[in-house]
Amino acid sequence: MPAAPAQDQSRPTGTRPTGSRTAAADRHGDARDGPGQPTARRQLELFAHMGADSVIIAPLRARRQVLGALTVARTSGRAALCEQDLALVDDFAHRIALAVDNARLHQETQRIAERLQRSLLPELPRHLQLTARYTPSRTTAEVGGDRYDSFLLPNGATTLIIGDVTGHDLRSAVTMSHLRNMLRGIACDRQGPPGHILHRLDRAYLSLYGGATASCVYALLTGPEAGPWTLEYANAGHPPPLLITYEGNTRYLDDGHGPLLGVDPRLPRPHAAEAPRVCCESGSCSFMIMSRGTWGSDERPVGPA
Structure with missing residues (x-):
């Protein structure tokens, strides 16, 4: 076909294959x-x-x-x-x-x-048998507000933490990292009962991230290395932890349950405890907590044991 006259490069032309839009x-x-x-x-x-x-x-x-x-x-x-x-x-x-x-x-x-979320996954303490598993969602952006954590407090107690910030995007992952750092700072500074720690975290979270909600289980494991141990915990709107005894009996820990973080810091934050007779005598029981997303159904099993 005959060549078309020269035209503006931003418009389709019928000239040469190079230097033209079409x-x-x-x-x-x-x-x-x-x-x-x-x-x-x-x-x-x-x-x-x-x-x-x-x-x-x-x-x-x-x-x-x-x-x-x-x-x-x-x-x-x-x-x-x-x-x-x-x-x-x-x-x-x-x-x-x-x-x-x-x-x-x-x-x-x-x-x-x-990569961001995996970089935020903590290194678990080595003095206990702790196991964690993180599986990103395959139906979203493969990132969200799910988190787990465990670290030693200055008084020797071991923390076991899991939670979820609402959302499955990069912003929720960043918010999750901020929430984790806030909880670490409050827990190490106050070293108080789990309900009190979550109450202070709730006030800080609502002040900094008003309008967003999050769930969290904050547990403290105390006792000598060989046991028996005592488990204290508080739950802010998260599915209850599961206790598995040495005999294989299981039950959910439904006590110490309160509302989601970011709802109303004036609401009470109860906490509960498992007596040494029930919890981990001779180091022979497992404690498992799982995040399924605050509002979603994506399973991300995380099992400190």
């Missing part, structure tokens, strides 16, 4: 097709192999990057592509480039978010 050519290319260029030669050979009489090549552009190219060809026996087809192909290319770029950005966000 280009049209026929397989009997002449000098305007750049036959001396290796890429142009390979393209013409491909078109000839396909039996194409006319071709439109449209670059896939997004955010000032070329992600690829859309090639539309018509074979012998059909009307050749012309200038009127450029706008349609250009629109197709724009939509495809947008979809490809969105998919690429989503994958990049997934990778960044998961």
Whole structure:
């Protein structure tokens, strides 16, 4: 087809494949097709192999990057592509480039978010048999506000913590990291009963993140290394922990349950305790807490034992 006059580069043209937004050519290319260029030669050979009489090549552009190219060809026996087809192909290319770029950005966000959350996973204390498992969601951005933690207090008590900030996005993961650091600071400074610690955490959380809610189980394990141990705990809107005895009996720890963090810091924060006779005599019981998301159903089993 004859070459079109020079046009604005921001609009579809029917000139050369290079330097224009959308280009049209026929397989009997002449000098305007750049036959001396290796890429142009390979393209013409491909078109000839396909039996194409006319071709439109449209670059896939997004955010000032070329992600690829859309090639539309018509074979012998059909009307050749012309200038009127450029706008349609250009629109197709724009939509495809947008979809490809969105998919690429989503994958990049997934990778960044998961690396961030995994970097926030703590190293568990080694003086007890503690085990934790973190599995990111496969249906969202693979990141969220779920967290677990365990560390030693200055008085020798071992903390066991799990919780969830509402949401499954990068913002909830960042909020989770802030909440974890606040709880660590309050717990190490006050070293008080779990209900009192969660009460102070609730006041700070509501002041800094008003409108957001979070769940949390804060437990303290005290006693000599060989046992018996005492477990004190408070629960702020989280599914109850599970106690597994040496005999294999199980029961949920439903006491010490209070509202979610961020609801009303004036509400009471009760805590409960398991007596040494019941809890971990001779080091022979397990304590498991699990996060299933405050509002979601994604399972992220975490089992300090």
